[in-house]
Amino acid sequence: MSHRHLTLPTAGILAAVTLTACVPNEEPSDGAIDVVSTADACDVASTDAPAGSIVFSVSNEGDDVTEFYLLAEDGLRVISEVENIGPGLTRDLVVQVPEGTYQTACKPGMVGEGITADFTVTASDTEVAVSEDRAELLASASEQYVLYVRDQVSTLVAKTEAFLDAYTSGDDDTARDLYADARVHWERIEPVAESFGDLDPSMDLREADLEEGDEWTGWHHMEKDLWPPAEGYELTDAERQALADKARRRHRGGSRTA
Template sequence: MSRRPTLVAAVTAALVLPLVAACVPNDPAQPGASAGAGVLTVTSTADACDVSAAEADSGTVRFAVTNEGDDVTEFYLLGDDGLRVISEVENVGPGLTRDLVVQVKPGTYYTACKPGMVGDGIRAEFTVNDTGVEVGPTGDTADQLAAAEASYVAYVKDQVGSLIAGTEAFAAAYTARDDETAKSLYADTRAHWERVEPVAESFGDLDPLLDLREADVEEGATWSGWHLIEKDLWQPAPDANGGVTYVPLTPEQRDAAAADLVTYTQQLVDEVNSPDFTFEAFQIANGAKELLDEVATGKVTGEEEIWSHTDLWDFQANVDGARVGYEVLADVVEAEDPELADTLATRFEEIDALLAEQGSLEAGFTYYDQLTEEQVKDLAAAVDALSEPLSRLTATVTGA
């Protein structure tokens, strides 16, 4: 299971790194009106997102995010349009603190906490003042990271190209009422999505439009995307549907769901192939960690593909995407922290070996509901073992 190096080696180019971010340990700063190169505290509750300063100087800024509410929360730094995700820290449980480190250029941003991880979040404007100091790496490291960014962008374009082709074939089968063919295409096509999902998240609403689970749909909202169709293909019995008999989508609803899936996927393709699209080194590194978080919170628990039980296909694709993210940055990691590079290589090999015991993307995997408790436990332990060193990736490659 060594497909990733071929994908990474196939692409080259050069970009510019305007900002970097990471999740690393730090000591909280005292609250104040503004921050220079220090630490800002963020306190998230059910109805508040209290940031200790509304502005900071350009360069390195640390956010120490503490969840004092009862629900899991997230913290975002958003661009000036309030949609583009600059960086985020997810799955902050009640009573926990997680840190976000960003190196930001001057400008207007927004902070946002999302208690319960739903909705638009509790937002506030955040200003970064110009210190006149260049933000980001310089010299050989900057060149290496620019090459890494170019490689990753090419990888993403390749994946979304395969995604739209597969999605169109899947949608055609579904609208033709050829459910068996649609089922056979479902997991393989979604693998291309799962490898690059952090890219979709950076474009605002595209991720929920395409990949929202029913349990996360807000009251009154319209549900769309893969999991709406998944449920219609693998129709649940009443006991798996809140005690209610599932009502299949009408032919008109099926056509609309398939059309939306293709339309939103094409929007992703258009965004990625835009001449000004970039995905910067901090986003690649943070995205690798986000993909492992996706595994931990959805795939290894069986909550992502709750009707089809194709979670291990997603699991492998997430690991693939995380590994590509690491490998394009590996030269910098090996120079800065050889021990971390060795650890990451070993952990990726271990998790791939465990997945290989259950199948492959090419031949198919064991369905999640057929796994034993011990197998799930072993997979979860492998995710945990990889997650900790992967959380140090961004800080290592950016020097934050």
């Protein structure tokens, strides 16, 4: 999903991980909700479901790879997602959802804002029981994941700083060498970061997802500058510096909350 600099508000990320990691994904008793994704449609068999475990069975009947999302009511925060559903394939999204208003979205071709629709989760009398042993395991997993995310954020900030130093100094060979090694740490926390509105787009927006009036910032703009297409593409020193300055302001602000 298109979500928008190298900013890392880690306190918020870690809090969200703690809340979401403690919820088990049990199989629902009333079956899956069928979703059919095509080039221009996202047909969800039901517009509502009772609170608890919900399974969306997503079939891709289009010609391009697709994705399916369950989003918060604002259409920005990702509750859960299933990606890389090839043509002719079906994948399940299993998610534990409390009562509330949400949106479903298919993203054919994995570009653009997707095809969205309202989805309501109604109150349910069914409680999902969690044994004491399982609760302890979930709490331990949550704590370990918090530590993992914090470590990845710290490493990402340090390696991004080294990358930006090379990028703004004109040392393109070094910047190319450092690019993937720094960015991999973003990829490792991206599922968490996608839960925070415009955080993902500001860091990871691709040119194909730009809308009128959008400012292109983050990894992929610098990537295009370092590996320009055949017809040529080159930013000036001032433009490079502006990109890097914005990145530094954002990720330094985030690192102070870690």
